[in-house]
Amino acid sequence: MxxxxxxxxxxxxxxxxxxxxxxxxxxxxxxxxxxxxxxxxxxxxxxxxxxxxxxxxxxxxxxxxxxxxxxxxxxxxxxxxxxxxxxxxxxxxxxxxxxxxxxxxxxxxxxxxxxxxxxxxxxxxxxxxxxxxxxxxxxxxxxxxxxxxxxxxxxxxxxxxxxxxxxxxxxxxxxxxxxxxxVLEPLARLQRGLERMEQADFGARVEVNTHDEFGRLAAGFNRMAQTLQSLYRGLEDKVREKTAKLELQRGRLAALYDVSALLARADTLEAMAQGFAAQVRRIAQADAAAIRWSDEANQRYLLLAAEGLPQAMSESEHCVPTGECLCGQSAADARTRVIPIVAADRTLGHCAREGFRTLVSVPVQLHHRLLGEVDLFYRADVALGEEEKSLLDALANHLAGAMEGLRAAALERERAVAEERSFIARELHDSIAQSLAFLKIQVQLLRAARQRGDAAVLERTLGELDTGVRECMGDVRELLVHFRTRTNAEHIEPALRTTLQKFEHQTGLRTHLEIDGHGLPLDPDVQVQVLHVVQEALSNVRKHAQAREVWVEVAADSAGWRFEVRDDGVGFEPEADRAETHVGLRIMRERAARIGAQVRIDAVPGAGSCVTLTLPPSATAAATTPAGSAAAA
CATH class of the missing domain: 1.20.1330 (f41 fragment of flagellin, N-terminal domain)
Incomplete structure (x- = not known):
């Protein structure tokens, strides 16, 4: 051995x-x-x-x-x-x-x-x-x-x-x-072999002179090199194939990113369609592109934008009835299609006269609802693969989402305007309309007194009319003040101070604001209603209390918020039938009901009155949750 x-x-x-x-x-x-x-x-x-x-x-x-x-x-x-x-x-x-x-x-x-x-x-x-x-x-x-x-x-x-x-x-x-x-010479031989392997020379071999550890290591290196050489023979083709796929995917992602950025910047449907037409024409390498918008019933297609399309075709296809031309697909069988253009075909004869030979029609759909169509025109024969069709469908879906976003934004703006108008109408109805109704009654009494020749009633009625007109003007000024008042997103104290300052300026009465405790911030919608209730209470003080000073006290703790408006005026009997006072109280109670709060009236004839607004703890919970913040926004 x-x-x-x-x-x-x-x-x-x-x-x-x-x-x-x-x-x-x-x-x-x-x-x-x-x-x-x-x-x-x-x-x-x-x-x-x-x-x-x-x-x-x-x-x-x-x-x-x-x-x-x-x-x-x-x-x-x-x-x-x-x-x-x-x-x-x-x-x-x-x-x-x-x-x-x-x-x-x-x-x-x-x-x-x-x-x-x-x-x-x-x-x-x-x-x-x-x-x-x-x-x-x-x-x-x-x-x-x-x-x-x-x-x-x-x-x-x-x-x-x-x-x-x-x-x-x-x-x-x-x-x-x-x-x-x-040691060193065997290591040097292995190093030279590794350097040749790094240079992609998979035919490199290390001479085996001994049977020690380095000899076994050299033999293992030779086996590894032989295995790599056998694996590398078909690797270059696989790498080129994978590189091509990755490049295709990169181009697709870049195209989707560019289109998404364009659609995000567009603020009008026309600008969005024109920019998308230019982008999709460049991505699909088409000779011309057209963006068509379908009506709700899918009866006709309106040409929104065109890129590279001849003027004659743009004018003749400005509005295309569904089914009259192959460009306008019906919602029932809408899909991405590659249509050869034949001169003998009457539906595509005008396209053939302009030199186009292939039409690619891509529907713009959102949640199975057809919004429009993207048409690509080629002056050569084109056959789209699955990757190209998938990319075009993805671009069309992005366009559909952006179009729906613009529509939703428009509806949201319309809803906001409607709510604002409803709010203004409610404010006018709750304030000026009551005063105008009173003035109408006084005018009827004035006409009756003039017909009877009752000078005393006539003089008293004119005084009532003058007082009513001044109060109506005061209500108008007060509404303007209310509309311009802004709440604070963190605390209601600045808005209350602003309201009291304006009240002092209008009436000359001294006001006092006391805030005790530090509760959780109110939701902005709740702040608006609270502020209007306080303003309505101050309006009643101005109209009826004959007071010299007004106190607004705010208490905040873990049990909720409490707002009190007190005066040192003449007071009134809460159970007495006072139509004007009841209107103001009804307005405050309606506002309080919208936010789940309660209003209590305490009054003593000759000793002033006190209006207390109590908010439950849930009025502050919305301000501390994401859902509440979203609703407030």
């Missing part, structure tokens, strides 16, 4: 070899360092023996015998230490033949010296000095032998260090080379 070396095994083998060499070198260096350190301690100990020899020689005759004996023992301990060594310090003699011989010579001389220096009588000092000098020379020989051995160890240590330096350099070079051989 062929054993496959993976990249991890290769790197592990190289790293293991480097580690063994490094550990061996470090071990040898440590051993040599240990020898040097122990040898240095041995040299120090041998040097100390020289000092001990001279001390022993100096104290041999003068010192007590016990002290001399202790010196002999210390000297013997030093010799034993050199012979045996001390691993804890460390202290050891780097033994070799010269060192062994020198140490044996030292031992031999020490034994002879010890015998001579311990016998009686002691030798002469001169002899002792001579023996000491001879022994010291022997010790010097030992020290020199040890130092020579240490010098050799130092040389060996330097050699090991140089060898380790060389080993480190060799290891670095080996690692770089193996990294390049096993």
């Amino acid at each position: 062929t054993y496959t070396w993976t990249l991890a095994r290769k790197l592990l083998a190289i790293g293991g070899a480097m580690l063994v060499l490094a550990l061996g070198s470090i071990g040898l260096t440590l051993w040599v360092s240990w020898q040097l350190e122990g040898g240095a301690a041995a040299v120090n100990e041998a040097g100390r023996m020289r000092m001990q020899t001279w001390q022993l020689a100096a104290s041999l005759h003068d010192a007590p015998p016990a002290q001399v004996q202790a010196q002999f023992e210390r000297f013997q301990a030093s010799l034993d230490l050199l012979a045996q060594g001390d691993p804890s310090r460390p202290l050891l003699v780097p033994w070799n033949d010269p060192a062994q011989a020198a140490f044996h010579d030292v031992l031999k001389q020490w034994q002879a010296l010890r015998v001579r220096w311990t016998q009686q009588p002691l030798p002469e000092p001169v002899a002792v000095r001579a023996d000491a000098e001879a022994f010291v020379r022997a010790v010097d020989v030992l020290v020199n032998a040890i130092e020579q051995q240490l010098a050799r160890f130092t040389s060996i240590l330097h050699l090991y260090q140089l060898a380790m330096l060389g080993l480190a350099l060799a290891a670095a070079v080996a690692l770089l080379y193996t990294g390049y051989l096993f």
Whole structure:
């Protein structure tokens, strides 16, 4: 079997070899360092023996015998230490033949010296000095032998260090080379293959030289490249097809966007139709385009706009009865059609005379209701696909929606005008009409008094007429003030202050406004009715109360709103039959009923009157909901 070396095994083998060499070198260096350190301690100990020899020689005759004996023992301990060594310090003699011989010579001389220096009588000092000098020379020989051995160890240590330096350099070079051989070069081959793949060269392959991880990765890359090459063969055609479809969709969306923007800007039906005719002619690449509007019964088509259509055709087809020409489709079978123009066909003969050969008719429908038709004229034979028909139908639907929007806006404006007229009529009926009815009665009384010749009644009736005319003029001015008063979208306080200021200016009465609490804002429609009720109450004060001051108090809390209009006038009896007062009260109650509020009248003859308008909490709810805001708008 062929054993496959993976990249991890290769790197592990190289790293293991480097580690063994490094550990061996470090071990040898440590051993040599240990020898040097122990040898240095041995040299120090041998040097100390020289000092001990001279001390022993100096104290041999003068010192007590016990002290001399202790010196002999210390000297013997030093010799034993050199012979045996001390691993804890460390202290050891780097033994070799010269060192062994020198140490044996030292031992031999020490034994002879010890015998001579311990016998009686002691030798002469001169002899002792001579023996000491001879022994010291022997010790010097030992020290020199040890130092020579240490010098050799130092040389060996330097050699090991140089060898380790060389080993480190060799290891670095080996690692770089193996990294390049096993990692960088395979990666470079893969990189070159990827660059060729990025350039759409799917025939790129990577050479497989090994069976390690990079070899398997290269083999996988080759399989991937082969798969991509097989897939890419038909991809370009698919991309071109998809690009064409996307471009078509983009053009369609752009066309719909342009038409939608045009229809949104148009404010009249004619401008909308003319702009749409130009846009649809450009989008459909037609030679001419016409926009026709059908009446409600679909009996005829009116030409709204034309783009590129000959003048003669525009004049002759300004109004086309349904079914008389192929341009005007009936609502029953309205659909998008492509109609070839044949000169022999009497319904399309005029189109053929103008050089058109194809007509495309697109109905404009909204909710199954036919609003009109878009006609496209071509001077060549045209066949529309489903995409083109769908686009034309979508454009026609946009046009139908815009036309319906204009119609709805017109109806809304008409409804608003009608409501405004109804409001004005109601205001006139509730105010001026009552005064005119009173004046009519006074005129009849005046005519009767003149016929009878009753001067007193005639004078009194003229006074009533004058008062009635002034009140009618005051009502007119008051209505004008009411119509010009605007409410505030957030709070009713500014409108109330404006109303009281105008009331003071017209009547000269002092007014006071007090607002207590901060409730939720009222709906704008509710504010209008509240303001009119307050104005009606002030109008009654002006007409009947004979007051000097008026107070308007507003209270707002979570339970709702309450408005009070008080005066210090003459008051009245609420149950008395006062036609004019009852009309004003009826007007206020009607307005309050429209907003679900209640009106209460409190009056005491001679002590003034008070009109209280109470609004339920629901009057403020509409102002805080989207539906209420939409209704208010």
